[in-house]
Amino acid sequence: MTDKIKFKCRNVRVQYGDLEALHGIDIDIADRGVTAFIGPSGCGKSTFLRAFNRMNETIGGAKFSGQILMDGEDIYDPSLDPVLLRARVGMVFQKPNPFPKSIYDNVAYGPRIHGLTETQAELDSLVEKSLRRAGLWEEVKDRLTEQGTDLSGGQQQRLVIARAIAISPEVILMDEPASALDPIATARLEALIEELKTRYCIIIVTHSMAQAARVSDKTAFFYEGDLIEYDDTEKIFTNPDNQRTQDYITGRTG
Amino acid sequence: MEIIQLYTLLLIGVLSIGGFAYNRNVARASVRALRQSGPAETRWHSHPNYHGYLTGWSVALVGFGLFIIFNLVFPNQVALQTVSILLGTSLAGLLVFKKIAPAFPARIYTERFIKTTLLALSGLAILTTFGIVFSLIFESLRFFADVPLFDFLTGLKWSPQTAVRSDQIGSSGAFGAVPVLLGTFIIMAIAIGVAGPVGLMIAIYLSEYASRRMRAIVKPIIEILAGIPTVVFGFFALLTVGPAIRNLTDALGIAVPTQSALSAGVVMGVMIIPLISSLSDDVINAVPRSLRDGAYALGATKSETMKQVIFPSALPGIMAAFLLAISRAIGETMIVVMAAGRAANLTGNPFESVTTVTVQIVALLTGGPEFDSTKTLAAFALGLVLFAITLILNIIALRTVRKYREVSLA
C-alpha cells in the first residue's frame, strides 16, 4: 500500500431540493487498497459514493458544492466531462444490473463505446482478461453468447465487475455490492475485492460491519450526513475515538 | 319504436319503484311490530331495504322480460302487453310480499340478482364481438357465393360500379381487392413512416432530455392531437396539406393531384404520433433505472445509453406500440375518405390518388343501396378483411403492452 492520495475531498455538500444529505465532508482517500464507508441507513454514505463519479447528476434535483480532487484535478470542474470521468471511475451497484445482452457484449460494451480496441482479436482478449480478473472466466468461457441476465446473482455481480474493469478504470466504487448475494457468493466477491485492491483504488459502501472489517484497509463512519470518524479499519473496529462510532459498531445504534 | 312503448318502459320503472317502496315499508313495519310485541330477540336476516330491493328487481325483471317477449313475438298487441305486464309484475311483488319474514334471506337473493346483472353486462362485451364476427362472416359468405374468395383476394381490378351496371355480377376482375389492399398498405406505410420516428423520438426526448417544465408543457400539447376528431384531420388534409403538397411538387415539376396517398398518409401520421409517443414513453420509463445507472457508470452518453441499452430492452413494447399504430392506420376512415381519393389505382406511387379498404366500404354503403346487391355485400367482405387484420395486430400487441399498463387505446 502506498501513501499516495487518490481523492482529496473538501467541504463536500450534496442537496436534494431543500434537504441537505451531506453537510461538508473532508476526507482523503488512498490510491490503492479498499476504503469502506459504513453507517446507518440514510447517513449519506451512498450519496457520497455517487459523488465520486458524478452519478448524482443523473437524478434531477441533486446539487453539489465543495471540491473533490482526483489526482489533483477537480472532478467538478465545468470543463471536465462526466462521461470521461465515469470511464476512469467505475461503479458496481447494489443489485447486479447486467444489460439484457450476451455475456460477451456486456463486457465489450464499455470498450466499444469508448473505442478502446481496434480489432476483434484485441476486443476478445480484453473481454477474456476482464472476465479472468473478475474470476468469472472459467465459469462462462463456453457460454459467452448466453444472456448476462441468465447468470446467478453472484455471477451477475462479478460480470458487472468485469464490465467495469474492461474499460481500465483507476477507481472502482461499490455500492453495497454483496447485499443481494448469498453467503457463498459474498465470500467469492470479497476474495475478488482482495485481489483487485492491488490494482485499483476501491471504495465500498457496506451495511455489514463484518464485511468492512474483512475487506477494507481504511474505514469511514458516517452519521446523519457527517463524517464522524475516519481511520485504519483495525483502529475503528477495536478502539474508536468517538462514542457514536463505538455505539454503532457494537450494535447499540443501527 | 312507438311512443307507447316508451310509456310502457316508464310504467315498468314506476311499478318497480313502487314495489320497492311498498314492500320495504311492510318489512319495516313488521320489524317494528316484532320489536314492540315480543321480548324474543328475533334477528332479521336482512335489512328491510333488501326486501324492497328484491321486490324492485323482481318487478323490473318480470316487466322488462314480458316487454321484450311481446315486442319480439306479438308486436303491436299494446293492450294485451300492458295487461300482462301489470299482472306479471303484481304477481312478482306479491310473491316477495308473502316471503317477508325474519328468516327470509332477501339480501342474498338481491346480491345474486346484482351479480347476475353484472355478469350479463360483461357478457355484452362478448356478444358485441360475436355480433361483429357473425354479421361480417354471414354477409361475406353471401358475397363469396357470387365472387369466389380466390378472385376477391387475388384480383387486380376493382370496379364495383361497372359490375353492377352491366349485370355481370361476379364476372372476373370487378371485385379484385388487390388494388384496394395495396392502397391501404401504401397509406399505412407513409403514416407509420411519419409517426414512427417522430413519436419514438418525442418519447425519447421527453423522457431523457426535456426539463420537467418542458415535459409539463409539451405532453398536453401532444395529447391535444390525440383528441382531435379524424374528420378534422381529413378536412386539414383536403384543405391545407393536399394543396400545399401540390404547390410544392408543382415547383419541382411533378404533377400530384390534391387528393393523393401522400397527403392522406402524412396527415394520418400526424394523427398517430400521440399513440406511439405515449405508449413508447410508458415502455421506456418501465426500463429499470439500474440499467441506465449501469450504462452511465461505464461512461456512456445519454444517446449511447438510449440506443444500446434502453432501446433494446424496450424493443418488445415499442414493437407493440407500432403494431397498434399500424392497426389504427389501416382502420382509419375519415382522413382517407376525404383526402386520398376513390380511384382504385394499382400503383405503388405515393403521388397518385389511391383507395383504401375503408374508403371502399364507405363508397359502397353510402347513398342508400339495396342490401342484397353484390356491391353492398362486398363492403362486408372488405370489413371482414379489415377486422381480421386489425384483430391479429391488436392481439399480438395487447399481450405485450398489457405488461406496461392498462391501456386506453381509443
Place this chain on the structure above:
Amino acid sequence: MNVSQHMSDKARKHLKSRYAKERRFRFYGLSAVLFAIASLGWLLLSLFATGLTAFQEHYVTLEAEMTVSAFAPPDQRSVETLRIADYKSIVENAIEAKFPDVRTAGEKDLLFALISESGATDHLRKRVVRNPDIIGSKIVMTVPTSDQVDQLLKGHIDRNVPEARRQISDQQILWLDDLRARGAIKKKFNSILFFNPDSRDPELAGIASAAVGSVMIVIIAFILALPIGVGAAIYLDEFAPRNRLRDWVEININNLAAVPSIIFGLLGLAVFINIFGFQRSIPLVGGMVLALRAFPTIVIATRAALRSVSPAMVDGALSLGASHVQAVFQQKVPQAMPGILTGSIVSMALVLGETAPLLMIGMVAFVTEIPTTVTDPATALPVQIFLWSESPERAWSERTAAAILILLAILMTMNALAIWLRSRLGKRR
C-alpha cells in the same frame, strides 16, 4: 498507470465524435417535438384562418312593398296559401326599388342575385305567417346577401382578377359599392350558422340540426354505455372467478377498444337495421352503435379507477360484517367515482367526434329540419362537417372550418371538465 488510455489524443478524438453523435440525437428528438407542435399549430392556424370569418355575415336592408296582389284573396288566406304566396316578386321589387335605372331582364337577374333568394323569401314568409296584417304595408327587412357577395365583401374574392374568372360581375360590384355607400349593407354576427338547419345555400346553412342530432346520440350512447361499461368492469374486477374465461373477456374488451370504428358501423347496419328493422339515419341507432363503440373504453377507465382504490377499504368493510357486494358498492365504487366519471366524459368526447360508423347507418342524409325525437332522420356534427367539406366553394369551406372550430371548442370543454373533475374530486379524498 492506465490513465493515458482515456486521456490520449486518440481517446479525445473519439470522444469528440461521440459528442457529435449525442448532439445529433438530441437534435432529432427536439425536431420531432417541434414537428408535432408545428403540425398542431398549422392545423389550428389553417382552421382559424379559414373559419373565423364565417362567424360574421353580410346582410342587406331593403324596404319591401307587401303588395296585396302577391297574396291569395283575403277570403282564401290560410297558413297554406300564405306559404305559397309570390314572395319572390316582392323581393325583386324591393331590390329594384333601390336601383330604378335598371331596366333589362338580364340586369334585373344580376341585381337580384346580390341577395340570398331563399333567405329573403323565407324571411318574408315567416313574418307574414306570424302576422298577416303586414300585407299591403311597407316593411323594412334585413336579409342575408348571397354567398358570392358575402365572400367578396369579406375580401375572399379578389376584385382585381379579370371579370371572366370570378362569379360576380363588375356591374354587380358597382351596385354593391353603391348599396354600401348608402349604408344598406351591414356585417353582423352570423346567428344563422348556429340556429339554422342545413341548407343548399351556404349563406343559410347552419349546424342546428346536426348539433341536436349529436346531442341525442351522445345522450343515448351515455345512457347505454355507462351502465354496461361500469357494470362489466365491476364484475370483471370484483366478482368474476379468476380463470381462462375471464382472461378471454378481458382480451376481448381491450381488443374492442382498438377495433376500427367503421366496423361498429357495419355491425349496426347488419344487426340493428337489417335484423331488428330499425330505420336508417336516426339518432337512436347512432346512439346504440356508438354506445358499443364507447363502452370498452369506459370498462378500461373504470377498472383502472377501481384498482387505484386501496384494498384496505374493502377489507375494512368486510371486517365489519359487510357482504362482498356491500363492500364493493358502498366503499370501493364511490372511491373510484372520479376516475369513472373522467373516463366516461373522455369516452363521450370520443362519441361526439366519431363519424365513420354514422356514415354506415345512413346518417349522411341532407337534413333540413331540426329533429325533435330520437327516431327522426338526423345527422351529427362531424358528419355535417364531412358533408360540407365535399363542396369546394370558399363559402362552404369557411363554414366547414367554423363548424370544426365549434366542435373543437365543445370537445376541449369536455376534456377540461374531465381534468377539472379529476383534480377536484381527487383532492377531497
